[in-house]
Amino acid sequence: xxxxxxxxxxxxxxxxxxxxxxxxxxxxxxxxxxxxxxxxxxxxxxxxxxxxxxxxxxxxxxxxxxxxxxxxxxxxxxxxxxxxxxxxxxxxxxxxxxxxxxxxxxxxxxxxxxxxxxxxxxxxxxxxxxxxxxxxxxxxxxxxxxxxx
Numbered sequence: 001x002x003x004x005x006x007x008x009x010x011x012x013x014x015x016x017x018x019x020x021x022x023x024x025x026x027x028x029x030x031x032x033x034x035x036x037x038x039x040x041x042x043x044x045x046x047x048x049x050x051x052x053x054x055x056x057x058x059x060x061x062x063x064x065x066x067x068x069x070x071x072x073x074x075x076x077x078x079x080x081x082x083x084x085x086x087x088x089x090x091x092x093x094x095x096x097x098x099x100x101x102x103x104x105x106x107x108x109x110x111x112x113x114x115x116x117x118x119x120x121x122x123x124x125x126x127x128x129x130x131x132x133x134x135x136x137x138x139x140x141x142x143x144x145x146x147x148x149x
Contacts, residue, residue, distance in 0.1 A: 003030070003068060004100040004133060005057050006116070006125045010043065011094045014053035021075060021095050022057055029071040030061025036128030044122060046090040056100065056128040065102045069112050072097040100129060104139045115139055120148060 005025065009017040018038055026032040036056045043052060061068055079095045100116045107114040115138060119125055129136060130146045138145050 001061055001063075001103050002033070003059050003061055003065075003102040004129055004136065005029075005059060005072065006054065006096075006098040006100050006129075007057065008041075008052045008054040008096045008124070009094060010048060010050040010052040011092050014038075017079065017095055018053055018055050020079060021097065022055070024075045024078060025057060025059060025072070025097070028075055029068055030059035030063060033058040033060055034132040036131045039124060039128060041124035043090070043092075044124070048092050050092055052124065054124040054128065056125065056132060058132055065099065065105060065107055065112060065114060068099060068102065072099065098125075100125065101136060101139070104137065106139050120145070 007018055007021050015038060022032055022035055034057065038053050038055050041052045041054055063071060076095050076097055081094050083091060098116050099114055100119055102114050105114055126145055126149055134146050136145050137143065138148060141148055
């Protein structure tokens with residue numbers, strides 16, 4: 001199954017953090033098929049002096065969406081992330097990994113929302129996604145993300 005993951009970091013050696021996250025995802029979540037360019041962005045949803053570095057990876061995975069969520073959280077913990085965002089209260093972080101799309105599935109549970117609810121609102125997510133997957137379809141809109149944007 002093909003999934004797209006958004007990754008971001010705004011602490012420490014951001015380039016090394018993204019590179020390590022990609023390598024760990026390849027080991028634990030599924031074979032990384034493509035990785036976008038790394039792009040810098042301002043923090044979204046909170047104020048910080050630390051800019052983010054972001055990317056999107058395409059993976060081929062045998063994991064279910066919930067197993068993939070567990071794998072991404074495991075990578076975050078392995079890299080030193082100790083706090084998850086709660087009730088929209090964002091903070092600086094060593095790594096953040098979000099499942100953006102998983103095939104054409106639509107999941108809307110408290111634990112997991114696919115497609116990612118902010119996919120079309122965050123340029124630092126949709127720009128690198130379009131870079132590596134210009135044909136990717138948004139399962140709710142039934143159109144290419146590149147057309148929606």
